[in-house]
Amino acid sequence: xxxxxxxxxxxxxxxxxxxxxxxxxxxxxxxxxxxxxxxxxxxxxxxxxxxxxxxxxxxxxxxxxxxxxxxxxxxxxxxxxxxxxxxxxxxxxxxxxxxxxxxxxxxxxxxxxxxxxxxxxxxxxxxxxxxxxxxxxxxxxxxxxxxxxxxxxxxxxxxxxxxxxxxxxxxxxxxxxxxxxxxxxxxxxxxxxxxxxxxxxxxxxxxxxxxxxxxxxxxxxxxxxxxxxxxxxxxxxxxxxxxxxxxxxxxxxxxxxxxxxxxxxxxxxxxxxxxxxxxxxxxxxxxxxxxxxxxxxxxxxxxxxxxxxxxxxxxxxxxxxxxxxxxxxxxxxxxxxxxxxxxxxxxxxxxxxxxxxxxxxxxxxxxxxxxxxxxxxxxxxxxxxxxxxxxxxxxxxxxxxxxx
Numbered sequence: 001x002x003x004x005x006x007x008x009x010x011x012x013x014x015x016x017x018x019x020x021x022x023x024x025x026x027x028x029x030x031x032x033x034x035x036x037x038x039x040x041x042x043x044x045x046x047x048x049x050x051x052x053x054x055x056x057x058x059x060x061x062x063x064x065x066x067x068x069x070x071x072x073x074x075x076x077x078x079x080x081x082x083x084x085x086x087x088x089x090x091x092x093x094x095x096x097x098x099x100x101x102x103x104x105x106x107x108x109x110x111x112x113x114x115x116x117x118x119x120x121x122x123x124x125x126x127x128x129x130x131x132x133x134x135x136x137x138x139x140x141x142x143x144x145x146x147x148x149x150x151x152x153x154x155x156x157x158x159x160x161x162x163x164x165x166x167x168x169x170x171x172x173x174x175x176x177x178x179x180x181x182x183x184x185x186x187x188x189x190x191x192x193x194x195x196x197x198x199x200x201x202x203x204x205x206x207x208x209x210x211x212x213x214x215x216x217x218x219x220x221x222x223x224x225x226x227x228x229x230x231x232x233x234x235x236x237x238x239x240x241x242x243x244x245x246x247x248x249x250x251x252x253x254x255x256x257x258x259x260x261x262x263x264x265x266x267x268x269x270x271x272x273x274x275x276x277x278x279x280x281x282x283x284x285x286x287x288x289x290x291x292x293x294x295x296x297x298x299x300x301x302x303x304x305x306x307x308x309x310x311x312x313x314x315x316x317x318x319x320x321x322x323x324x325x326x327x328x329x330x331x332x333x334x335x336x337x338x339x340x341x342x343x344x345x346x347x348x349x350x351x352x353x354x355x356x357x358x359x360x361x362x363x364x365x366x367x368x369x370x371x372x373x374x375x376x377x378x379x380x381x382x383x384x385x386x387x388x389x390x391x392x393x394x395x396x397x398x399x400x401x402x403x404x
Contacts, residue, residue: 101130108165109225113178120168121208127166128210141210142166143202143244154244155199160224163240167202170213171284173259174272175291177318181222183307188223194236196220201262203255204247212244215255216262253277269323282326285339289331292342294322297349297393304391313372314386314394321393328400348403349393355404356392370398 108123131141139145144158169176188196200217214221224240227233248254256277259268271290273281282290298305298318306315325331331345332338340348364371364383372395373379386392393399 097130097134101127101134104130105161105165106229109161112165112169113181113222113225124166124168124208124211127162128208131162131166132210143242144239147241153246156242156244157239158242159228160221160238160240161228163200163242164221164225164228167211168208168213169218170203170215170255170259172256172272172274172277173215173218174268174319175287175322176218176222177307178222179305179318180307181219181226184219184223185226188227188237189233194234196224196237196240199241199243201245201258202242203245203251203258205251205255206247212247213255215259217242269319269326271323271326272319280327286326286331289340289342289345290322290325293331293345293349294318294325296342296346297321301389301391303389304386304394312378312382314382314391316394324397324400328397330400330403352399352403353391353393356395356399357387357390364395368398370396372396 104127108120108127111123112120128141135141140156142158142162143154143156144162145156147155147157149155198217200221201215202212203215204212221240224237227237245254245258256274260277270278270280271282271287275281275283275286295318304315305318307317309317309320311317325345330348331340333340361383363369364379371379373382382395386395
């Protein structure tokens with residue numbers, strides 16, 4: 001009995017041990033799982049902490065930036081204000097530049113209309129300088145907008161005001177006549193055809209950078225300048241076409257050749273042809289003497305001068321008178337062949353006019369006087385008009401070749 005009891009207790013103990021082993025194993029497994037979970041939670045906590053720190057840093061940076069916004073806005077406002085001030089200064093400077101340019105062009109244009117050749121190059125260069133300062137790549141400072149480059153010449157569309165004041169008139173061509181330019185201007189105001197016919201001709205030279213000499217069309221340009229300053233003029237007259245020939249090594253000779261070529265169809269008076277280029281032409285000095293006397297005579301007897309070269313006696317055309325004086329040679333002293341001054345030549349002209357005025361009515365019937373009028377009725381009308389205005393030089397040219 002004792003042995004069987006011991007055996008039962010032993011089995012009970014074994015069963016207890018196995019149960020405890022199972023429970024220990026289960027507990028170990030549970031502990032391991034909890035340990036893994038704890039590790040996982042620890043990692044998550046670390047990550048969360050890191051993100052929190054990063055978020056905190058970002059928030060602090062954002063808060064710092066937010067605090068800088070008012071200062072940055074003020075700085076930006078100051079920059080914009082300064083930029084606007086500079087833009088205003090630039091606009092004012094540009095406005096002043098244009099105003100100065102316009103005033104310079106106006107004064108130069110007016111002076112040139114009275115004294116178109118002598119002493120104008122310096123003023124022309126000032127106009128060029130002023131326009132060069134405001135010119136764009138698309139426009140020439142004086143010539144304006146380029147239409148086409150032919151290689152041997154260029155075609156531009158130009159502003160008459162800038163072109164008139166910013167170029168020089170070639171002094172060896174026929175003299176510029178203020179009354180002729182005014183006549184063209186008045187005629188153009190009434191014309192039905194828009195714009196200016198043809199193209200003006202300009203030759204570039206080294207002594208006038210970005211400018212040149214007007215070789216053909218000086219009176220059209222003068223007329224265009226006059227109309228440019230009037231408000232009620234058709235817009236088509238505010239532009240004018242020009243052809244520009246480039247400077248060459250022998251520019252002034254080439255200018256003469258160009259001038260002669262242009263005027264082959266309409267002969268130029270000998271007085272307006274350079275004496276060193278054409279036989280019978282006039283020197284600059286001679287032209288100055290004759291121009292002075294003829295212009296003074298015209299200002300004294302304005303009603304007796306007409307723009308047309310075909311005007312009827314007793315009227316005279318200024319260019320015809322200049323040319324006849326040149327051909328007769330009376331601008332030189334008959335005693336020693338010395339040149340007269342402009343005042344002396346004027347005195348001679350007035351003396352001849354007085355001697356013609358002193359002739360009796362019967363004397364005018366003398367064929368030797370060489371009257372420029374054929375019919376008797378026209379002769380009487382011309383004599384009456386000459387007597388009315390006390391101007392007789394237009395009745396005959398005899399006084400030029402055989403002074404009274």
